Amino acid sequence: xxxxxxxxxxxxxxxxxxxxxxxxxxxxxxxxxxxxxxxxxxxxxxxxxxxxxxxxxxxxxxxxxxxxxxxxxxxxxxxxxxxxxxxxxxxxxxxxxxxxxxxxxxxxxxxxxxxxxxxxxxxxxxxxxxxxxxxxxxxxxxxxxxxxxxxxxxxxxxxxxxxxxxxxxxxxxxxxxxxxxxxxxxxxxxxxxxxxxxxxxxxxxxxxxxxxxxxxxxxxxxxxxxxxxxxxxxxxxxxxxxxxxxxxxxxxxxxxxxxxxxxxxxxxxxxxxxxxxxxxxxxxxxxxxxxxxxxx
Numbered sequence: 001x002x003x004x005x006x007x008x009x010x011x012x013x014x015x016x017x018x019x020x021x022x023x024x025x026x027x028x029x030x031x032x033x034x035x036x037x038x039x040x041x042x043x044x045x046x047x048x049x050x051x052x053x054x055x056x057x058x059x060x061x062x063x064x065x066x067x068x069x070x071x072x073x074x075x076x077x078x079x080x081x082x083x084x085x086x087x088x089x090x091x092x093x094x095x096x097x098x099x100x101x102x103x104x105x106x107x108x109x110x111x112x113x114x115x116x117x118x119x120x121x122x123x124x125x126x127x128x129x130x131x132x133x134x135x136x137x138x139x140x141x142x143x144x145x146x147x148x149x150x151x152x153x154x155x156x157x158x159x160x161x162x163x164x165x166x167x168x169x170x171x172x173x174x175x176x177x178x179x180x181x182x183x184x185x186x187x188x189x190x191x192x193x194x195x196x197x198x199x200x201x202x203x204x205x206x207x208x209x210x211x212x213x214x215x216x217x218x219x220x221x222x223x224x225x226x227x228x229x230x231x232x233x234x235x236x237x238x239x240x241x242x243x244x245x246x247x248x249x250x251x252x253x254x255x256x257x258x259x260x261x262x263x264x265x266x267x268x269x270x271x272x273x274x275x276x277x278x279x280x281x282x283x284x285x286x287x288x289x290x291x292x293x294x295x296x
Contacts, residue, residue, distance in 0.1 A: 007252065007275035008285050011216075014250050015286060018216040020206050021105055022236060023098065024229040025114040025121075028221015028255055032280050033092030035085060035118065037223065060183045065144050065176045076166055079179055083138050083165040086118035095124035097283045101290065111202045115222075115229055117181045132199035134228070140180040142190050143170035156190045203236060207243045215240050215249040220279040222253075223260045230264060237271050247271065254282050 015021070027037040054074065064075035102110040112121055112131045119139040121131045140157045143149035149156070151172030157180050158171050167177045182189045206215060217237055222229040233251050240249035251272045255261050261274035275282055 004275055004277050007273050008277075008282065010250075010273050011252050011275065011282070012286060012289050014214070014216050014252075015101075016290065018105070018214045019109070020213070020215050021102060021110040022203075022215065022217045022233070023102070023110065023112045023114075024217065024219045024222055024233045025112060025116060026220065026222035026226075026229050027116065028223060028257075028260075029094070029114070029279055030092075030116045030118055030120065031221060032094055032278060033089045033120075035089055037221075057184050060181075062144065062178060062183050062186050062188060065178050071176070075178075076168075079138070080166045082117075083160070083179075086120070086138060087165075089118075091120040091124035092280070094280045094283050095120065095126075097280075097287050099124065099126060101283070101286060104290075108202070108205075111199055113199055113229065113232060115226065117179070128194060129198060130202075131194070132196050133194055134182075134196050134199075136179065136181040136189060136195060138179045138181060141167050141177050142180045143173060144176040144178045144188065146188055146190050149173045149175065157192070207239055213240075213244045213248060215244075217249065217251040219251060219253045219255075220282075221255055223255070223257065224264075227264075234265050234268055234272070237268060238265075241271065252282075254279050 027035075031037050059074055059078045064070035064073075064078075110130060112126060114121060114131070114133060115135045117133070117135050117137050119133070119137040121133070122128055122137075122139075139160050141160055142157050143151060146156055149170060149172050151170070155172070160167065160179075169175065170177045180190060206213070215236070217233045219230065219233050222233070224230065230253075237249040237251045241247065247270070249271060251268070253261055253263075253272055253274045254277065255274075256276065256278050258276050261276045263269050263272040263274070265272075
């Protein structure tokens with residue numbers, strides 16, 4: 001039996017026994033539908049007719065929106081390209097399989113924690129109260145200067161209309177508008193409960209109580225370039241095991257890149273199971289074998 005097959009069998013056992021499931025979904029999850037990951041993203045800014053290459057971290061910055069040159073050369077074409085790409089691809093088949101599997105855990109039995117800004121979990125029909133879009137979504141927009149804007153609270157954001165891939169002006173004050181996405185070097189993204197507060201309440205509830213609970217963390221496509229989701233999954237496992245006893249929580253690190261499958265914290269080596277396969281292959285296996293007896 002190879003390592004991947006052993007990991008799949010362990011996942012099957014743990015998933016069926018779990019009282020709750022946390023899904024952490026990074027860029028590699030969206031890549032299953034054909035979207036590029038951070039390292040594969042490229043963008044060319046048109047600067048006075050000269051095409052200048054920018055990587056994702058350079059282009060994904062809010063300051064470009066604050067000058068006409070930056071907006072026309074970088075900000076508008078970059079975010080227009082992103083919105084068009086996300087909408088043209090849409091949720092891949094893995095969303096439906098994952099949703100079907102998670103329904104078996106009942107109300108409150110799962111949460112999705114994703115850094116992806118494509119909005120595909122909500123488009124696929126996941127309950128918003130069980131999804132934390134920790135970096136926001138391109139499907140919601142806000143003012144570039146929210147602290148100076150007349151829009152506040154729940155009115156600070158608005159949905160991007162169908163057929164529209166960019167909004168120039170804030171609907172409240174007429175100033176520059178931007179996607180509600182946490183960018184690099186960004187202090188102005190409006191915080192909402194759907195970016196983590198609801199998730200924190202769910203996590204606290206899962207960790208409460210005595211021994212006996214079982215948690216599975218399904219980590220899909222979370223690389224090390226932006227390691228926040230990897231760190232969160234490991235922190236949850238550490239805290240859950242402290243609250244409910246050793247081996248109460250297991251993290252399954254699913255990634256096609258072998259260098260992204262290893263355990264970052266050696267102290268968690270017994271609680272992290274690497275599976276170097278596509279998230280779609282792992283879900284297909286779990287879907288086909290869930291509730292089926294394991295071979296001896």
